[in-house]
Amino acid sequence: MAIIKTIDSLTGFLSRRKITIQCHNYPDADTIGSGFALWQYFSDHGIDVRLVYGGSHKIAKSNLRMFVDKLHIPIEHVEDGYRTDGLLITVDCQYLSSNIIHIEADEVLMIDHHRQGENIDRIRELDIECHSCIKEHYGSCASVVYQLFQKSRYSMSLEVSTALYYGLYMDTNEFSEVRHPADREARDELVFDDRIFMLLKNSNLSAEELKQAGASLQNFDSKGQLAVIESVQCDPNVLGMIADMMIRVENINTAIVFNRLNRDDYNPEQSDIYKFSVRTCVGEIRANELAELIAAPMVDSVRIGGGGGHRLKAGGMVNVGLFEKYLREQGSYETFNEYLYRVFEEYSSIARIIYSDSYDFDDLVRYAEKYEETQYVMGYVCSTEIAEEGRPLLIRGTAGDVREKVSPELYIMVSCRGEVVTVSRSEFLQRYRDCEGPLNMVDFSEYDEPRIVIDQSGRKFYLKNRLHCCTFRKPQYVWVVPIEKLGTPVKLVDSKWASSDFRFGNITDYLVINEKQHSEISIVDSVRFSAIYKKV
Secondary structure: OOOEEEOOOOHHHOOOOEEEEEEOOOOOHHHHHHHHHHHHHHHHOOOEEEEEEOOOOOOOOHHHHHHHHHOOOOEEEOOOOOEOOOEEEEEOOOOOOOOOOOOEOOEEEEEEOOOOOOHHHHHHOOOOEEEEEEOOOOOOHHHHHHHHHHHOOOOOOHHHHHHHHHHHHHHOOOOOOOOOHHHHHHHHHOOOOHHHHHHHHOOOOOHHHHHHHHHHHOOOEEEOOEEEEEOOOOOHHHHHHHHHHHOOOOOOOEEEEEEEEOHHHHOOOOOOEEEEEEEEOOOOOOHHHHHHHHOOOEEOOEEOEEEEEOOOEEEEEEEHHHHHHHHHHHOOOOOHHHHHHHHHHHHHOOOEEEEOOOOOHHHHHOOOEEEEEOOOOEEEEEHHHOOOOOOEEEEEEOOEEEEEEOOOOEEEEEOOOOOEEEEEHHHHHHHEEEOOOOOOOHHHHHOOOOOEEEEOOOOEEEHHHHOEEEEEOOOEEEEEEEHHHHOOOEEEEOHHHOOOOEEEEOOOOEEEEEOOOOOOEEEEOHHHHHHHEEEO
16 A cells, blocks of 8 residues: 655655656646756756656647747657656646546656645555655646755756746736745746747737637627636647636636547547536635536446646546436436536535625524633744844745844744744734644645745745744633534635635534634634634
8 A cells, every 4th residue: 555755855866767757638838847847857867757748639739839849848748558667757747647648657756736636545555656745725836846946956947947937827827826925936036038938928829729719709608607618629728728718707707618529539449528627716616626526427436537626727528428328327418518507506505605704793603602722832933033133034925925124023923824924022922922832733734834934135944943832821712613503514715815715614624713803713623623622
């Protein structure tokens, strides 16, 4: 049984003789750029490396062909059955997931920014050595690779830096979705070839692809805030571009674009497939969850397809033969278009939505009981322990960047979930006290260890190893609502930070509301709840 080991540096793999780096099928700029950067890193260390991808379609989109050509990216298309006799690195994808061809390997490293799926359980059943660096909250895989390079102290060439910059640019919708500190750091620090970047930026559509997008938009259909389009035949990457256009339409916040790939174009030995792309721009809906739900039905103990991605962008495929068999078993005569609307309606009704600044507190408190928050350990450091007094600081946190100056009066605090805030010395002494700890870094690591502080001389400080432990001076009282009493799961949208995402609360979780500030509401799982709270 495989144990998946988490890594934060690449130096441990420099002893390998051969490495295959695998991009996902229908490669985009992020997987190509990230794969190329890793190829160059290992090549520079004298390792025999191949950069490959599979699937029925070779790279055809105009900007991607130019990307490969201008930066001399040695990416190869391989057929099913390819096997590596060394380390396999999946980049912008995960081993055994539905968006890559299967490559047999005895050792695997997954570098990705998408949510882990059922493939993880199947990996654990294998007799292989497996490592991972999966950062679900990053906007691009390029940011994951950049952080790994930082930890490995790798000096990138201009070509590699340009490749990562373009991958980040494309996967974050031209930087409009850059929110995580690691994405902001990569955007601000990567040096790029301006001439090549401008060419790529302005070559996103060929004339033929523009015609295909225009013809597809004629099939526009919507119900409520969801738009569904069946596109004409086109490169699968064009589906995402059409969906990006759709969510810019007034009153449309979610778009699904699909087309049917004929078996002659895809694989003559298998069924046709529906290839689909999902986009959303609201916090109540996650594109990756919707994509997974579209492909979730089972036929003969096999899923009808595969789907995934991240919060705002996702995609997948559905086997037409399995889909039609599923409909027959359900006694349904739906078209795929109608099926998508039904899945969206089911997804939208799965959970109760609570906005932290506008929910009905009186309604929730009917189910609530009062609890005291026991010793809750946080981390802190006085800014003068990091840099000289007067130095300008750029503090990168999940809620945004904060600029401060080093002072004995400036304290930096980090919660166990990695949230970084600044407080004055007087406020710290009034509200908090030192404690023994330990600081639970489990959630902190999940949201990514480099909660970093950068001063303008370019020095970086990783806070994790510099923190002291503290807790509240006075008891903190909260109202607690077992979500089970609400009869449905919860999606909590944190309006305080104008969040474009939600936190999901399952039936076994708890809503915890600050006694004095009702807008401070959070979701706590049962294990953490029993460790932190006691009934008054």
